[in-house]
Amino acid sequence: MYSGIDVVDIERFSDRIEANAALMQRLFSADELDSCKGALPSLAARFCAKEAALKVLGQADVVARTACFGSGDGAGCAAVVSGLDDGAGVAGLNFRDIEVTSRPGQAPQLRLHGQVAAWAQHLGLHSWRVSLAHDKVAMAQVWASGGPTEASRKVSSHDATLARYLLKPEADSHKYSRGVVRIIAGSQRFPGAGLLCVAGASHSGVGMIRLNAPERVENLVLAAHPQIVPDGSALTGACDALVLGPGLDAQKADWEAAAQLLENTPAVIDASALEPVCALVKEGKLRLRAHHILTPHDGELARCLNLFAGTDTDKTAGEIAGKLVDKADKPLGKFAFEISSALQRRIQGAQQLAALTGACVLAKGNRTVVVGADSQVHLLPAATPWLATAGSGDVLAGLMGGLLALNVRAGAGHVGATVASAAALAPEIAQLAARLHALAGQLAAETTSPKAAEATGPKTTYATGPKSAGVVVTHPITAPEIAAAIPNAWALYASAAAN
Known part of the structure; x- marks a missing residue:
């Protein structure tokens, strides 16, 4: 289960909308605009839901990449930025592809379309839920089930x-x-x-x-x-x-x-x-x-x-x-x-x-x-x-x-x-x-230390194969060492892909 939360000041949201009327069309689908009837608090809450959904996607992406490539670079969440400036949100993604709709007497529904839906499917995310609230601030929390499993991450990374x-x-x-x-x-x-x-x-x-x-x-x-x-x-x-x-x-x-x-x-x-x-x-x-x-x-x-x-x-x-x-x-x-x-x-x-x-x-x-x-x-x-x-x-x-x-x-x-x-x-x-x-570079740079207390240098958790008990630490390598590690990388890659 993954979750994301986002909060926005309604007055700030209103100021941005008034300063750029075209934002409404960029941020919201026709169905969203129709169901909210122009009510800015409701629209602000839906905007929060869109950003919270992107945070969920970013979290799942970081988990997928971290499984085999160490601690990750944090790019998945760090690059999820506000779309209030130009309505584009994250480069290449359309905010309208994340749609929050509601009907009288029913809980709000979150639906994904286009590139956002394709990426969520790629990460194995499903069963999206959303909760909305607004008073002086608008807030939304989004949940999604699924995500990268240990087995799928291994094959995907290789x-x-x-x-x-x-x-x-x-x-x-x-x-x-x-x-x-x-x-x-x-x-x-x-x-x-x-x-x-x-x-x-x-x-x-x-x-x-x-x-x-x-x-x-x-x-x-x-x-x-x-x-x-x-x-x-x-x-x-x-x-x-x-x-x-x-x-x-x-x-x-x-x-x-x-x-x-x-x-x-x-x-x-x-x-x-x-x-x-x-x-x-x-x-x-x-x-x-x-x-x-x-x-x-x-x-x-x-x-x-x-x-x-x-x-x-x-x-x-x-x-x-x-x-x-x-x-x-x-x-x-x-x-x-x-x-x-x-x-x-x-x-x-x-x-x-x-x-x-x-x-x-x-x-x-x-x-x-x-x-x-x-x-x-x-x-x-x-x-x-x-x-x-x-x-x-x-x-x-x-x-x-x-x-x-x-x-x-x-x-x-x-x-x-x-x-x-x-x-x-x-x-x-x-x-x-x-x-x-x-x-090959990863294998060449790894050393397994028998005791955590004796380990120095940056620690990693590369899932490259069975390791003896101890802490995996990394160290400088040279180009000849990279070349020498290719046969082991070749065998490991072929083996991981076959499993």
Whole structure:
């Protein structure tokens, strides 16, 4: 059972309504206005009920995310703000979709419609009840039954539907049937990026890794991963997917040659490659498609949008996105009440970059956002902050590229599809790679202390698997440790999704 309470001063409510007559139409349905006959105390009580209902939804959402991802970030409740200023309430949600009606001699009824109803159903909330009161202040309390159960939270946090892309080898499998990924990464200045990218790909299940890198990088990688095939600067040899960008020297790279390879190859475009590739798209020298995945962090996202918008490079992604399209045309839908301003900018920026390039966009952050070429938004659960370490993104890019190659090849071999399958795969593979990467970081950062009194550091309650008796504490990690934890994350993810 979840409950929410809200109180509003009737005089303040009346002042706001008088100052903005259009608020009445934005806040209340025709049925609500008709049943209240314009009585402001009754309308104020109904407004309280709407805000109380949003608080219930926010509470259930935080519980769902906390089950597997620690203590949560509190965004669910914190972002439920008053809709008295403009009637919009929570971004993307219509206050009229929360309707409180009453008939003479009957208790008031709360009904949900549209996006609000869909999100309540997603959280398993049902049997809504409401109590209204008004004197000098208006007050409402709302209750709902159901909500995320322990079992449903476990599967939801791991997203069982994505586990089908964790392909195990069959009896007749060979290295080519498991896919080939080409990695173009590393430079004299950033040799480690190539190594970390290969490390991520090595644990993806892909059958072969080809590497294009300077000799210094090749030698470094071969010492740790002798199974890779070094190709030097030659872009020959077939591959099912490409990873382009980690640690590259953006000034020296032959981007137009890489663009020719990109045209018809599913790819992960990361780090140093993002801005040059976006510039080629803007100039009409390259066409990205739905099977390409762009992976910017917030700063890279802003700079990529800047190339299209022609604004200053210090603008945020959200500010730049606002110049490209009216934000009101891009509602945030079911995610609205867990959105911080930074996350809202990330979502809007990712939507715009996907629209401008025709590619899938994975916008990295504590709450990673994936937007497919079809503009559908996927908001991932909060990840451990310990992932914010140098080289972490290189591991993610390699893991993603390997998973993409593995599944593109599987689709080509089993259903006769090639690039077309990758277009549908891209948003799914992007989500899966980010979730596996987050889980690997979580596992790498955990230590179980036998006694609570001896434990130091931030305590967590990650439901990642059976733990010995004691207190789970977290600690700093490095990118190689994240890569090393991927096999355990792979197995745990597949196991959790199967249960």
